[in-house]
Amino acid sequence: MVTIRDIAGLAGVSRTTVSRVLNSSGYVSEQARSRVMQVIEETGYVPSEQAKALRTKKSNVIGVILPRMSTETASRVADGIENVLNREGYQMVLANANLKVEKEIEQLKLLESRRVDGIILLATNKEEKLLDAIRNLSVPVVAIGQDLPDVTSVVYDDYHAARDMTEAILKKGHTRVGFIGVYESDHAVGILRKQGYKDAMKAVGLTTEDSWAQQGDFTGESGYEAMKRMMNESAEHPSAVFAVTDRLALGAMEYLKSRGLEIPDHIAVAGLGNSELSRYVTPSLTTVDYDYEEAGMRTADLLLERLNRSGEKREKIVMGYRLLFRDSLI
Secondary structure (H helix, E strand, O other), rough: EEEEEEEHHOOOOOOHHHHHHHOOOOOOOOHHHHHHHHHHHHHHHOHHHHHHHHHHHOOEEEEEEOOOOOOOOHHHHHHHHHHHHHHOOEEEEEOOOOOOOOHHHHHHHHHHHHOOOOEEEEOOOOHHHHHHHHHHHOEEEEEOOOOOOOOOOEEHHHHHHHHHHHHHHHHHOOOEEEEEOOOOHHHHHHHHHHHHHHHHHOOOOOOOOHEEEEEEOOHHHHHHHHHHHHHHHHHOOOOOOOOOOOOOOHHHHHHHHHHHOOOOOEEEEEEEOOHHHHHOOOOOEEEEOOOOHHHHHHHHHHHHHHOOOOOOOEEEEEEEEEEEEEOOOO
C-alpha cells in the first residue's frame, strides 16, 4: 500500500508538502506540486478517508435516519438528499429507526460516534426524550417531516393538505365522509391531518359518527381492517372516505372491492402522498402530491448551510402540495 511517506520520497519533497497538495492548504511551489501530482498519478495513490478526516476534522459523510427503509416516501426523500450531497462531494450513510423513538435516539448517538459531519432525521414524533438526545449531540441535525422545537426543520403542510382534500370531497356532494388516520404520537400525520379533516367537516356544520373515524398504522393491511370496522360498525355507511396516507387508502379500497362495492359509485376514496401505485391501481386514487424529492434536497441544502455557517438560528421551511383528482372520487 502506497503511503504519504512513499509519495514524498518518490517526489523528493517532505510529507508536509504532500499533505498540503492533497488538502489544497498552505503554500506549495508549482514545481513541487507538479512532481507530487505526477507521482500520485503514476502510483495510483488514494488517500485514506479516515486519516483525512482526522486531519481536517471533517468526514464528508452525512448520516440520514429513515423511519423505515421499505417505504416509498423515505426512498424518495433519500434520493433528493443524495442528489445534493453527491453534488457537494459528500457521502450519505443510511440508518433505520423502524418507527421507534428509542431506535431514533440510538441511531443519533451511533452516527455521532462514527464522526459524521451532520445528521438528517426523517422524524416521526416529537417526544421530549428525542429532543433531549438531539440537544446533546455535537453535530448539527436537520429534521424533515416534523416541526421539532429548536431544530431546523423541513415540514409538509399537513393540516391544510388534509383540510383541502376533505373540502374537495365535500364539494363533490358528499356529506357522510369517513376518515382513516394513524396514532397521534406522529404529530404531523396523526394529529395535523386529522385536525384538517375535522375542521373542514365542522366548517359546513357536519359531524361524524365515531365509527366513521378509524385508525391504522401506515400499512395497507391496517387500512383494510380500518375500512372493515367502519363498514361493520356503522348504522349508515359513509359515501366517501379520506385516508391520511395512500397505503391506508389502497388497503381500504381492497376491502371495498372484496365486498363487491364499486369505487367511487358506492363509496369514493381519497388518500395522501401520491405513491407510485396510486396512479396504476383501478380505479386510480385521488390523492395529495408532496414533492418528496424536493423536500429531501431542501433539507440537505439546509444542513450543508449550517455546516458552513455555525451558530445560525433555527429555520423552518414549509413545503407546498397539490391535489390530484383521479377516478376514485366523483
